[in-house]
Amino acid sequence: MPARFALASALAVGVVSALFVFLVARAWRKPNVVIVSLGAVRADTLGAWTRPDVFPSAEPVAPTLAHLCEVGVCFTQAYSNHPATRAAAATLLTGGLAAEHGVRGPLDGLRPTQRQLAELFASSGYDTGAVVGSYELDPIFGFRGFAEYDARFDEPIVGWGTDPVPVPSLRFFDRGWQRSARLNKLERNARKPDPMTTDSALGFAARHRARPFFLWVHYFAASPVWPAEGPPTPSVPLYVERVREADRELKRLLRGFVDLGLDRSTWFVVHGDTGFALLEHNDFGPGTSLYEPAVRVPLVVVPPRAELQKLGGRKVSTPVSLLDVAPTVVDCVGLPVQVAWRASGLGSWVGCRAESPPRGDALPLETYGLATAAASKEVRLPSGVAMRIGERCRAVRWQQWKYIVREPYPLLDIPAPAQVPPELAARLRRHEVYNLAADADERNNLAGQRPQVEQQLHAALEFVLPAEP
Incomplete structure (x- = not known):
């Protein structure tokens, strides 16, 4: 009997000890980081559009994004430094401009010498993944550091409404060949529907929930699609509907993280990759100008649930840009890396740095559209x-x-x-x-x-x- 009691006691102590170690490890594990990029979503989609020359509406165009702006740290004057999908992503993931990362035009890829955010996370023990909605962000263009990269595309960007025949993504050093390969891809399979992006992102989170991870999720959202011939017909209602669809998928993504119990340990950064001109300055679409509609984007940082009460609900009017994102997430999870960033980051506003926030640097903007x-x-x-x-x-x-x-x-x-x-x-x-x-x-x-x-x-x-x- 004493032996049995001793054995039972030892087992009980072992179970309690293991449970204690598990809970402590879970409490002290590194937080996850999820960056959500919304293609061509303007900054003013955070509110209701009441201008009749744009789109009369009494409700926010993007209610999920607007809610995040209320509960997270919302930067009301955020800019995309280079309003083109690939160049904006290169700036986001390197903290540099075209002079550093090398992406200027539609045929350019990232320079192999430029260290990227996913590489920093991977070297610090994180699982890394990317789910992208546009061929413009295909890994053939030099996006590195992701152990999993979902670049499956099912629909065309040019000649929408056709029955596309899938073609592989190819990269050539000859610019003539690369131009032909790019057009061939755009006309066949070059974008992923936003619901597929959400499904893939939640699948990654479920598979890697036991370990800290860095995940980049890009929604095609309101990025332009083109008919087979000529430019697209300007349609503000169509733009609004596509923003709303992406916003619904953003809600589903966030709900999925709650269901997985990951909202307690995840930093979210949600932003527009570029703006979108809606006939301001006689322009329609992103990428060709640096006027406010083309470069102003939403930017919200949402800390883990435990930090929301302390940090959430702030609105920051100091001008910031996508250059600030990389140093911010590195600061907030405490990666042991030394990088000479171009920008100072948002850490002081989101509770990751003790010093006072910067007063506002001169923000660089550029486009080769x-x-x-x-x-x-x-x-x-x-x-x-x-x-x-x-x-x-x-x-x-x-x-x-x-x-x-x-x-x-x-x-x-x-x-x-x-x-x-x-x-x-x-x-x-x-x-x-x-x-x-x-x-x-x-x-x-x-x-x-x-x-x-x-x-x-x-x-x-x-x-x-x-x-x-």
Whole structure:
């Protein structure tokens, strides 16, 4: 009898000890990080659109996103530094701009020398995964560090409504071949329906729930689709419906994490990858301008449930950008890495740093969306020779000001593009200056009217985003 009692006692102590170790390990395990990218979702989808020239509505366009903004830390003046899907993702995952990561045009991939966020998490013992909704984010373009990468695409981006024949994703160093391969892919299988993205992301979370993980989820959302011929017909109601569908899938994703019990240990960063012009400045879509509708995006950081009461409900009006995301998540989970980030991050606002928040750095913005053959224009040199050129836009957002420089640029999607002669570049370069506090719609170009301010803005632009040699 005493022996049996001793054995039972030993077993009980063992069970209690194992349970204690399990609970302590669970309590102290590293938190998960989930970054959710919403394709081409504007910042103002957080609220109700009451402008009749846009879309009359008494309800938020994206109610799930609006709810996150109420319970998390919401950055009301967040910017996409490069409003094109692949370039924005490259900035998000490297904390760098095109000069560092190398993504400018539609044929470019990330440089192999640029360390990426998933690699930092993997080297710190995290499971890593990506679920992307667009071919523009196919791993053939150099996205690295993900042990699992769901880049299955079922629907075309160009020629929607056709019966696509799937083709593999191919990468060529020859730009002519790569251009043909890209168009072939876009016309067949280049995007994933948003519900499939949610299913895949929740599947990854369920498989890896026992270990800390880093997961990047990209929804195609409102990213543009094109008919077989010509540009898409501008439709604000269609844009709104696609945002709402993505918002419903975001709700399902978050609900799935609650059901899995992972909301207690997960940091969420939810953001738009680019904005979307809805006929402002006679533009429709993302990627070709740096006006506010094209670059302002929603950005919300939602801490684990235990931190919500302490941190949630904050609204930050200081201008920030996607450059801030990588240093923020590294700070918040305490990765033991040393990286010289371009931006200071959001850690002070979301409780991951003790020092006071930064006052607001000069934010760099850039786009090469008009440096393509399709968007090029013909100009004549003084000799009378005609050539086709593209355009690069650089901008800096500082205090209440935005300063934009438009300058000629070689075409990025053709083999051996002609270089722009310096005298032509000087003749065609244009400047724009806007006081966003008094002119939120950027209608009144103050270039030449405030020379001292313009000089300061130009110096700030050349410091954060210098002209290329």
